[in-house]
Structures are given as structure tokens and as C-alpha cells.
Amino acid sequence: MDIPFLDLKAVNHEYADELKAACARVIDSGWYIGGAELARFEKAFAEYCGVPFAVGTGNGLDALILVLRAWKQQGKLKTGDEVLVPANTFIATVSAVTETGLVPVLVDIDPATHNLDCAAVEAAITPRTRVLLPVHLYGQLAPMPQLMALAERHGLLVLEDCAQAHGAQLNGRKAGNWGHAAAFSFYPGKNLGALGDGGAVVTSDEELARMVRALGNYGSSVKYRHDYPGVNSRLDEIQAAMLSVKLAYLDADAESRRQVAERYLRGVNNPLITLPGVSERNAHVWHLFVVECVERHALQQHLARRGIQTAIHYPLPIPDHAPYKTLKLSLPMENARLHERILSLPIYPTLTEGEQERVVAALNEFRRENASGHA
Numbered sequence: 001m002d003i004p005f006l007d008l009k010a011v012n013h014e015y016a017d018e019l020k021a022a023c024a025r026v027i028d029s030g031w032y033i034g035g036a037e038l039a040r041f042e043k044a045f046a047e048y049c050g051v052p053f054a055v056g057t058g059n060g061l062d063a064l065i066l067v068l069r070a071w072k073q074q075g076k077l078k079t080g081d082e083v084l085v086p087a088n089t090f091i092a093t094v095s096a097v098t099e100t101g102l103v104p105v106l107v108d109i110d111p112a113t114h115n116l117d118c119a120a121v122e123a124a125i126t127p128r129t130r131v132l133l134p135v136h137l138y139g140q141l142a143p144m145p146q147l148m149a150l151a152e153r154h155g156l157l158v159l160e161d162c163a164q165a166h167g168a169q170l171n172g173r174k175a176g177n178w179g180h181a182a183a184f185s186f187y188p189g190k191n192l193g194a195l196g197d198g199g200a201v202v203t204s205d206e207e208l209a210r211m212v213r214a215l216g217n218y219g220s221s222v223k224y225r226h227d228y229p230g231v232n233s234r235l236d237e238i239q240a241a242m243l244s245v246k247l248a249y250l251d252a253d254a255e256s257r258r259q260v261a262e263r264y265l266r267g268v269n270n271p272l273i274t275l276p277g278v279s280e281r282n283a284h285v286w287h288l289f290v291v292e293c294v295e296r297h298a299l300q301q302h303l304a305r306r307g308i309q310t311a312i313h314y315p316l317p318i319p320d321h322a323p324y325k326t327l328k329l330s331l332p333m334e335n336a337r338l339h340e341r342i343l344s345l346p347i348y349p350t351l352t353e354g355e356q357e358r359v360v361a362a363l364n365e366f367r368r369e370n371a372s373g374h375a
């Protein structure tokens with residue numbers, strides 16, 4: 001039996017009865033947008049993150065965009081202002097910036113964690129820098145205490161991209177609880193995944209929460225009165241109901257992911273494979289388990305021959321994509337060019353112990369087929 005990179009059917013099957021009941025409840029309610037399910041989920045998710053406000057959006061990209069638009073609407077940002085983003089992230093982090101008329105500046109990353117490098121951030125700050133947009137990549141928080149201190153010193157707004165880090169903690173403080181605002185994605189494959197698209201903004205800033213909600217609802221807070229030029233980006237009742245079911249299991253799921261990660265970290269002893277770095281006091285939620293290997297292509301094929309599916313996050317650096325070729329880079333990128341070395345292994349709550357051990361054994365056999373095994 002092949003081991004899929006991610007088996008979403010199995011993941012959601014765990015909650016199938018509750019999901020179906022919640023879906024039926026929404027169908028029977030006759031109310032499908034902006035109702036009790038959304039209010040219930042927003043309250044629960046804000047509480048989970050430890051912030052007062054959560055606002056559902058259509059997806060994670062829109063959550064990022066709506067915060068930046070709101071800050072422009074409030075006069076805190078203007079077109080052409082610079083936003084520091086990590087050079088290694090999913091494209092959405094960068095498109096949110098360009099979509100709002102702001103200028104992304106790509107900043108180098110820490111070679112161990114692949115999160116933002118604090119010294120590189122400091123070196124990238126110019127008088128035009130207005131926003132710091134850290135990504136908690138793979139499910140591990142960026143170095144937020146240092147980044148928040150830098151932001152404070154330079155008067156920067158901080159927007160956390162938490163799309164991969166629901167429930168992750170640093171010093172006991174959760175993702176989404178550090179910056180002036182944070183954006184989450186509930187894309188089905190994320191750690192807290194809907195059964196369709198979804199996202200949320202969380203913040204302690206009540207004015208910002210109100211503005212984000214209005215901008216995502218045609219610039220309107222009162223029906224048919226439009227105070228701002230807005231868009232349509234809302235979390236619907238069915239997805240909110242699905243997310244309420246799954247939020248209750250998020251911490252248990254993260255614990256299962258941690259057990260997979262621990263088995264990989266303990267078991268893999270192949271010197272050709274570099275394991276991911278976990279920084280101190282981080283409660284990693286392991287959205288992705290990314291190893292590095294100079295012979296990545298051969299390793300991926302070796303695993304595929306053994307029925308183990310892998311993926312690459314991400315195969316191309318951001319400046320190599322056509323629309324972003326002219327982006328400003330803060331420094332020569334020392335560490336961000338890792339796209340040819342990285343490989344993401346299967347990691348999800350329903351991966352069995354037997355499957356995890358098969359992955360470990362296959363990794364240890366790479367280029368050592370004739371070795372005795374435990375060298």
C-alpha cells in the first residue's frame with residue numbers, strides 16, 4: 001500500500017459523523033451566510049488564539065489582503081510602502097502585498113528553521129519600511145520576541161501569516177497573538193482545514209476587526225450602506241460549522257503530528273539527510289516536515305519506488321516566478337535558495353506507526369542499500 005503525502009479523506013473521516021450532523025444543521029437552518037455558525041466559530045477561534053477578535057474571510061490570501069487594505073483605509077499605510085516578507089514562503093504572502101499596491105521586500109531566512117532571520121530583517125529596514133510580515137513556516141513560530149522588538153524600535157506594523165501554524169506556540173504564546181493582526185487559512189490541507197476555502201483575521205484591535213469585516217462585506221457594516229470600497233470575502237455558514245467541529249480536535253491532531261515528527265527526528269540517521277531545526281521554547285505543530293538533501297531528486301525517486309509520496313514546498317524561489325522577477329531583494333540571499341534541496345515527508349494525524357517506520361527505514365536506506373543499517 002502506498003503512503004500518500006496527505007490523506008485528507010482519512011483525516012476528515014475521523015470526524016465524518018459530526019461533520020455530517022453539522023452540515024445538516026446548517027441546511028435545515030435556512031441561513032447560509034453571516035449567521036449563528038460564523039459567530040460561534042469566530043468566538044471559539046478568537047478564544048483559542050487568545051485574542052479578543054476573529055473575523056472570518058473567504059480564504060487565507062484574503063485575510064492577509066483585508067488587513068493590509070484596512071490599514072490603508074485607516075491611513076496607516078499608503079501605496080508604495082515597503083513590506084518585509086521572508087524570501088521562502090508560499091506565493092500568497094507576496095501576492096497579498098502586491099495586490100494592495102504595497103512593495104514586498106524579500107528577506108533572507110535562518111538556515112535551520114527556514115523562518116525569517118532577525119539580522120537580515122534589521123538590515124532590510126529602510127525609511128520606507130512600514131510593515132513586517134513574518135510567516136510561521138511549516139508550523140513553527142518565527143522569532144517573534146526579537147521581531148516585535150525590532151518592529152517597535154522602527155515603528156512597524158506586524159502582520160503574522162499563520163496559515164501553517166494554527167495553535168503553534170513560542171514561550172507559551174500562540175501564533176496570532178503576537179502581531180498587530182494575524183491571518184489564518186483554513187484551506188482543506190492546513191492543520192485546521194475546512195471542507196472548502198476559508199480564512200480568518202485575528203487581532204486585539206477592535207477598530208481593525210470592524211474595518212476588516214466591513215471591507216470583506218462590500219465596505220458595509222449596515223445593510224445597503226457602503227462606507228468603504230470593499231470586496232466580497234466571507235466565511236460561509238457551512239464552512240464555519242465544519243471548522244467548529246474540527247477546532248475541538250486541533251490540539252489532539254497537533255499532538256499526533258508531533259509524535260510523527262519525533263519518530264522521524266529520532267529514527268533518521270542518514271548523514272545525507274538534514275532534519276528540520278526546531279528552535280527553543282517552540283511548540284511546533286508540524287504542518288510540514290521538510291528535510292534537506294543535496295541529492296533531493298534521487299531521494300524523492302528512492303522514496304517513490306518504495307510507495308512513499310513526498311512533495312516540495314516550494315519548488316521555485318519567489319523571484320523565479322514570472323510576475324515577481326523584478327521584486328526587490330534585501331540582501332544577497334545566502335540561505336533562501338534551498339528549493340533544490342528540500343523535500344516534504346508525509347505527516348498527518350492518521351499516519352500509522354507502521355507507515356511512519358516505513359518512511360524512516362526508507363530514508364535510512366538511501367544510498368546505503370548495502371549497509372548494515374545502524375551505522
Ligand SMILES: *Cc1c(COP(=O)(O)O)cnc(C)c1O
Nearest residue numbers: 059060061090092093163185187
Ligand atoms: C496556504 C497559505 C496561504 C494562503 O491561504 P489560502 O487559504 O490558500 O488563500 C498564505 N500563506 C501561507 C504561508 C500559506 O501556506
